[in-house]
Structure formats: C-alpha cells, structure tokens
Amino acid sequence: HRRLLGIEGLSRDDVTAILDLADRYVAQNRRADKKIDALRGMTQINLFFENSTRTQASFEIAGKRLGADVMNMSLQTSSIKKGETLLDTAATLNAMHPDIIVVRHQHSGAVALLAQKVNCAVVNAGDGRHEHPTQALLDALTIRRRKGRLRRLTVAICGDVAHSRVARSNMILLGLMDNRVRLAAPPTLLPPDVGRYGVEVFHDMEEALEGADVVMMLRLQKERMDGAYVPSQREYFHRYGLDHRKLARARPDAIVMHPGPMNRGVEIDSLVADDIDRSVIAEQVEMGVAVRMAVLDLLARNIRAERAQEAAR
Numbered sequence: 001h002r003r004l005l006g007i008e009g010l011s012r013d014d015v016t017a018i019l020d021l022a023d024r025y026v027a028q029n030r031r032a033d034k035k036i037d038a039l040r041g042m043t044q045i046n047l048f049f050e051n052s053t054r055t056q057a058s059f060e061i062a063g064k065r066l067g068a069d070v071m072n073m074s075l076q077t078s079s080i081k082k083g084e085t086l087l088d089t090a091a092t093l094n095a096m097h098p099d100i101i102v103v104r105h106q107h108s109g110a111v112a113l114l115a116q117k118v119n120c121a122v123v124n125a126g127d128g129r130h131e132h133p134t135q136a137l138l139d140a141l142t143i144r145r146r147k148g149r150l151r152r153l154t155v156a157i158c159g160d161v162a163h164s165r166v167a168r169s170n171m172i173l174l175g176l177m178d179n180r181v182r183l184a185a186p187p188t189l190l191p192p193d194v195g196r197y198g199v200e201v202f203h204d205m206e207e208a209l210e211g212a213d214v215v216m217m218l219r220l221q222k223e224r225m226d227g228a229y230v231p232s233q234r235e236y237f238h239r240y241g242l243d244h245r246k247l248a249r250a251r252p253d254a255i256v257m258h259p260g261p262m263n264r265g266v267e268i269d270s271l272v273a274d275d276i277d278r279s280v281i282a283e284q285v286e287m288g289v290a291v292r293m294a295v296l297d298l299l300a301r302n303i304r305a306e307r308a309q310e311a312a313r
C-alpha cells in the first residue's frame with residue numbers, strides 16, 4: 001500500500017506487522033542515538049488543516065528520526081487562509097515532488113479526496129468524524145504491551161463516540177483483532193451507524209466498566225456538537241466522567257487510556273488521569289512516535305519497491 005487512510009481495509013496481518021515494527025522503534029527511541037536512514041532522501045509534508053499537538057509533533061519527530069526532510073504546514077500560515085481550495089493546495093504541494101503527505105482535515109473523506117489528486121503516499125492524521133488510524137494503532141500497541149496480547153480483551157470506550165474518529169478507528173481495529181468492545185455514552189452521543197461495528201452499547205457507564213480490561217475515555221468534542229443536546233459539564237461528569245469510584249467496577253489491573261487532549265473534570269477526573277498505577281496516557285504518546293515511524297517506514301519500503309519495479313520495466 002502507498003496510503004493509510006483508515007483501519008478499515010487493513011487485515012490482521014497488516015496490523016500485526018505495523019505493531020511488530022513499532023515495538024522495535026520503541027526500543028530504538030529509548031536509546032541515545034535515535035536516528036536511522038530509512039527515509040533518507042525523502043520529503044515528508046505534514047499538512048494540518050486542524051489543530052494538533054500530539055499527532056503533528058510525533059509525525060515530525062518520526063519523519064526526522066527516520067532521516068526524511070520534514071516540512072510542516074499549518075492552516076494559520078498557508079494560503080488556505082486566502083481561500084485556496086483543498087485540491088489546489090494538494091496540486092501545489094504535489095508539484096514539489098514530496099514522497100509522503102500526512103494530512104489532518106476537519107471534514108470526513110477530505111484526506112481520501114486529496115489522495116486521489118497527488119501521486120505520493122498519503123497518511124490520514126484524522127479526518128472529521130471518520131478515522132484516525134495511527135491513533136488506533138498506537139492505542140493497540142499500548143494495550144498489547146501492557147496486557148501481553150491484543151485479543152479477547154474487554155475494552156470499554158466511553159463518552160462522545162458520535163464525534164470521535166478515534167472511537168471509530170478503535171472499534172474497527174479492536175473488532176478485527178477479536179476483542180469485545182463496549183460503548184458507554186448518552187444516546188445523543190452515539191453515532192447513527194453504531195450497529196455496524198459489532199459492539200455492545202450501554203447508557204450506564206458503571207455497567208459498561210464491569211470487568212473491563214481497558215477503559216478508553218474520549219474527549220467531549222464541543223466544537224462538533226451541531227446543536228445536539230449535551231448535558232451540563234457537572235451532569236456529564238456525574239454520569240460519564242471517569243473517577244476512581246466508577247473505575248472500581250473494572251478489573252483491578254484495568255488500564256485507563258485517553259487519546260488527548262483531555263478535559264479534566266469533564267470526562268476524566270485528574271486523580272485518575274494522573275494515577276501512575278492505572279493511567280497509560282503518557283505511554284500512549286510515546287507509542288505514537290514509534291507507530292508513526294513504523295507506518296512511515298513501511299510506506300517508504302513500498303515506495304522504493306514500486307520505483308525499483310518501474311526502473312526494471
């Protein structure tokens with residue numbers, strides 16, 4: 001493949017291959033000398049139409065550790081501010097012969113559209129409510145390392161599922177790898193197509209957490225609410241915020257995850273977020289760099305293989 005647009009379409013073997021390579025990068029990233037030459041001579045453009053801390057920084061670090069020339073473009077400093085369209089922006093960047101473009105966009109499907117207009121590799125860094133594949137992969141790596149396996153686990157995904165590309169990519173990946181996924185959300189914060197994911201739906205969070213191995217919290221995405229009824233923050237925290245009382249329903253060794261950015265006191269209590277025995281939130285960030293290195297490395301191998309085939313013709 002020369003694209004990673006979503007978890008949908010990946011096989012179990014694809015996921016396992018990415019995680020296995022990422023595991024090697026975790027070890028390398030803990031060494032003093034972190035750089036290798038896997039992307040030497042390649043140009044990577046990070047094109048972010050929406051704000052990001054973790055994803056943009058980790059794609060930049062990942063590309064640089066692999067030896068690529070990395071260029072970051074953000075909405076605030078680009079001609080998109082002057083009205084240039086997504087496709088004109090894509091064509092402009094494509095003319096500079098990048099090898100890989102990493103794209104985040106506020107609209108579902110925008111990254112797939114852009115991928116049709118460029119002839120380099122494309123990675124989806126989050127598009128609207130659709131997918132955030134590298135987030136699901138880094139979550140999977142965190143779970144696999146902590147639990148020793150990525151199958152037959154009970155994972156509770158809690159909160160604003162309706163607006164969450166993270167939840168969608170995780171539901172697909174965790175289902176693909178034979179895990180049991182439970183959603184805990186108010187009816188107004190569930191996606192209309194929830195039936196297609198083979199998940200169990202709960203409106204009572206404590207029931208959803210009963211015996212869970214993994215508790216994955218989601219940010220309440222106020223910027224995407226589209227007029228849907230949302231309870232007050234106090235009411236929301238009371239019913240769907242994770243505190244130690246609710247967490248006690250999960251397994252004693254259950255881990256707590258959050259993709260970030262967190263709304264402390266809304267979907268998660270600070271005492272849980274900062275609980276070093278349960279929270280793996282910082283570890284998720286570390287896994288993010290390794291997973292993105294693995295994805296970029298595998299794409300670069302495919303690009304080189306294609307070029308070698310073309311040269312041999």
Ligand code: CP
Nearest residue numbers: 052053054055259260
């Ligand atoms: N989890 C995540 O995508 O975070 P950022 O929005 O900071 O990239």
